[in-house]
Amino acid sequence: MNAISHKIIRETLLERIQSGEWELGELIPNEEELAEEFGCARTTVNRALRALAEEGIVIRKRKGGTRVCELPKREAKFEIPIVRQQVEATGAVYRHKIVCRESKKPPISVSTRLHLGADEKALYLEALHLADERPFAFEMRWVNPAAVPHIEEEKFDTISVNEWLIKSVPFSSGDVSFSAVNADCDIADALDVTEGSALFLVDRTTWYDQSFITTLKLYYNQGFKFYSKL
Amino acid sequence: MNAISHKIIRETLLERIQSGEWELGELIPNEEELAEEFGCARTTVNRALRALAEEGIVIRKRKGGTRVCELPKREAKFEIPIVRQQVEATGAVYRHKIVCRESKKPPISVSTRLHLGADEKALYLEALHLADERPFAFEMRWVNPAAVPHIEEEKFDTISVNEWLIKSVPFSSGDVSFSAVNADCDIADALDVTEGSALFLVDRTTWYDQSFITTLKLYYNQGFKFYSKL
DNA sequence: AATATTATTATGTATGCACATAATAATGAA
DNA sequence: TTCATTATTATGTGCATACATAATAATATT
Incomplete structure (x- = not known):
């Protein structure tokens, strides 16, 4: 009962x-x-x-x-984690560093994704995520400033861009893709690996209610794995 | 109402x-x-x-x-698809080929995963998944024959190992990891890419009710992407 | 003051009932 | 035979009610 x-x-x-x-x-x-x-x-x-x-x-x-059910679906669910949490889960100390920050006209592939006009500028950011001071992941991101105007005032010295965006726009939707790429010269340099190393790439675009917020490529350092259960 | x-x-x-x-x-x-x-x-x-x-x-x-909720969780869910469906989704014709099949003593890493005794043999399989006759993914798999004895009788000329296992043990659980690796000489050869190419690797171990079934590494060819939403 | 005891409260669950709805089966009309 | 109409059926939903339970607040006890 x-x-x-x-x-x-x-x-x-x-x-x-x-x-x-x-x-x-x-x-x-x-x-x-x-x-x-x-x-x-x-x-x-x-x-x-x-x-x-x-x-x-x-x-x-x-x-x-x-x-x-005829074909029981085998789905793997996993959280899109905050990099800081991923790093701290390994027991390492997290730190991040904004490597580049400028407002400029994005390439067409990005302005299309963010639904920007041909001449509109967007905020471009490069950030390095460190685990115990060693490169953990490298992030290249475009932000639509119209969607989150307050971003101009934020320095990102205590909080990462991603965490700031999650707090500002907690219920966004998104598209993600996962793939493997060979490190090009710039990224290899940033992550301190040899050119051509296989890197795990997460490519994500998020929006909230028709307003596009950000698109980014996140390159995880060599040897990184995503775990899940099914 | x-x-x-x-x-x-x-x-x-x-x-x-x-x-x-x-x-x-x-x-x-x-x-x-x-x-x-x-x-x-x-x-x-x-x-x-x-x-x-x-x-x-x-x-x-x-x-x-x-x-x-303070921190709304951002989770991406996606199906662990049958490779055939992935291929057919791109409009290509699927075919698979068993490249190698033998019963032998697995390395310790595998016998541990499959909970096998030190001297027990297991079934080793290598298979190539083709999309329009071009290499799509390369699979290296160990199967615990004790868990699925009927596998000895199956030729896998019409159905892939994975599909056969799903039908035989529909409700298995599993661990999965996703990562990026540089193609070694053998795999580069099988997938017809240059050595060192970045490949998307899915590493999976499945079991049913304490009985370990299979563990495999699936290397997707260059340029492959996994898509999901959040 | 520190601790144990007893309300209080919002959610968690189960039940019996009524009716809605979609998919099918049965029936009838052309 | 073919098509449209009408039951039939299993699930889908909502409601009023009752009681269970966990977390907290209030109280009494040492």
């Missing part, structure tokens, strides 16, 4: 599915029948099944009933 | 949060008050707030009430 039965029911059903008691694609008993089996109300079974549906374990259709 | 009010309420509350009407960390009205405002039952508000809590937008505490 009190042992949060919707969770227990969810668990039980999940076990039946994972053990193969109910095959992939198979129709499972309806809510009413399950409610009777578990000796609870249909509402409770409903909640358990809804949870499984949200997780992609089952598919539910009105009148069609509930069946085990 | 019929316009799925819990969704509407969730939306409305989300807007108030995103617009800054309720600040980060701020306590929002309790369920009863909101129910009165929206003219609905507390149950309905509860459902909306529970959804927001699951998304990491708000934090809820008994007696403490509900408050906007």
Whole structure:
């Protein structure tokens, strides 16, 4: 009665599915029948099944009933972390340094991404993230000053650009891509690796409600890995 | 009455949060008050707030009430795709080729990962994934034959190892890492790129209920990108 | 003052009921 | 046979109510 039965029911059903008691694609008993089996109300079974549906374990259709998902999706979720947290997670001391900061006309690829007019300027920043004073990641970023005017006043000596933006625009959306690139001369120099080293690149563009905020390329130093579970 | 009010309420509350009407960390009205405002039952508000809590937008505490999350988490979710689907998504024709298949004693790093005894053999496979007959990704994999004995009978001429395993063990768990590596001589050869090219590497180990199934390294060809949203 | 005990409070959960809705099956008309 | 109409069914949702639970506040005890 009190042992949060919707969770227990969810668990039980999940076990039946994972053990193969109910095959992939198979129709499972309806809510009413399950409610009777578990000796609870249909509402409770409903909640358990809804949870499984949200997780992609089952598919539910009105009148069609509930069946085990044919192709259980394997998704890896991971946080887009703040670099400082990544560094500190390794036990190292974090520091960041603004290497370059200027207002200038961005290349077309960037002005397109930020939805800027042809002659509009944007803020360009280069920053180096350090772990125990050793280069950890190198960031090349464009910011749309119209979206966050107060950025002009910020020095970024105590807080990184990313952290400042997250505080200013906490609920932005974004596109991200992950890839591997060979370090060119400039980046190799900044990260203190040999030219051509394989670097993990995160390329991200974020916006809030139609207003584009920033686009950046973040090059992680050699040997960096992103971990996740599925 | 019929316009799925819990969704509407969730939306409305989300807007108030995103617009800054309720600040980060701020306590929002309790369920009863909101129910009165929206003219609905507390149950309905509860459902909306529970959804927001699951998304990491708000934090809820008994007696403490509900408050906007201080650091809204930025997580990128993406599917660990089947390579065939990745290839076909680009419009290319997929084919895969088993380059090597043998049963042998794995190195310690692998026997540890697969929880094998010191002298136990495992199945080693190398496969090349092709997009329009051009190398797309190169896979080096160890499989624990004890976990999936039927694998001995499978030729993998119509289905890839990964797809076969997904069908055989649909609900496995796993650890994944993503990184960038320079192509060594063998891999450069397999993917037909110059040695030292930056490759995107996915390293994955999967198991089902304490029984370790497979561990693999998947090297994507140069220029490959993983896309996601946040 | 420090500690243990007892309210108080907002969320968490379960229930029975009613009705809405989408997908299907059954039926009828052309 | 073909198409449109009408049940039927399982899920989807909302509500009022009751009680459980965790965290806090208030109180009493040492």
